[in-house]
Amino acid sequence: MNIPTNLSSQPASALDARKQAKLVDAAQQFEATMMQELLKPMQHGQDSWGGDMKDEDATFDTLSSFGSETMAKAISKGGGFGIARKVVSQITSERQQKSEKKTTGY
Known part of the structure; x- marks a missing residue:
């Protein structure tokens, strides 16, 4: 997995790097x-021909x-709204x- 440099800091050890990668992914x-x-509301509406979507068309719904799941993941990996970046930060x-409190005792 590639960790975008804008979301990750430079961890000191391999264990820290794995934790950071898991954090970024989560x-x-x-x-x-x-x-x-x-994006869900955009799924429900009219089809590309201008008619109402058929409720029985389970394939289209799936x-x-x-499509919306893939789009959401791509947007998030590209920076999205910055929520992931803020959570990681x-x-x-x-x-x-x-960590500083443990080492200094404060």
């Missing part, structure tokens, strides 16, 4: 899930769902503060 998945919910900051 934050991007969270943002993608939120974006998918925002493909549309996969906040959690990384909190980790650093806890």
Whole structure:
């Protein structure tokens, strides 16, 4: 998995790097899930021919769902609304503060 440089800091060890990669991935998945919910209303409406969508067309619903999921993931990986970046930044900051408290005793 490629970690976008704008979301990751430079961890000191391989264990920290894996934790950071998992954090980035989880934050991007969270943002993608939120974006998918925002994209859902675009699935329901009219088809490309201008007629009403048929409720019985389960195939279209499934493909549309996969399409919005893929779109949401791509948007999130590309920076999205910045939610993933903010989550990573906040959690990384909190980790650093806890680490500093352990080493300094404050």
